[in-house]
């Protein structure tokens with residue numbers, strides 16, 4: 001069994017904890033023994049960057065156009081929803097507030113939802129709303145990684161445990 005220390009806090013996407021904060025009002029609850037253990041130990045800090053950035057639930061789905069979280073943060077590309085509204089500022093604000101929450105809680109790593117334009121870490125959608133995936137990270141992930149908070153996705157919980165306690 002993988003043991004981890006009790007001090008280190010872990011940021012987690014709110015939708016993975018069962019909060020119905022996704023664009024369509026659903027959650028993506030994951031059941032995993034390590035997550036349950038960390039939750040019992042008070043080590044999980046749950047946040048939804050998009051809601052924290054001021055977006056409502058439900059909301060129109062959004063994708064990064066011709067770029068990724070890094071290019072959004074450097075203002076080279078935008079985030080647009082499927083009815084054509086530019087929501088870049090809300091995504092950047094959500095990322096900044098999430099970083100602040102992570103720092104205030106001394107989170108050293110995060111488990112964020114893969115493929116989200118905020119929370120994705122390896123894959124996002126290509127900006128055409130065609131469900132086509134491309135390599136890249138979301139806006140919040142990019143900002144957290146810039147501040148040395150390592151991001152894992154929901155399929156990488158064992159890797160995170162090893163990262164916390166190599």
Ligand code: SF4
Nearest residue numbers: 013015048113116119
């Ligand atoms: S922004 Fe992140 S936490 Fe919020 S619903 Fe999307 S994937 Fe989940």
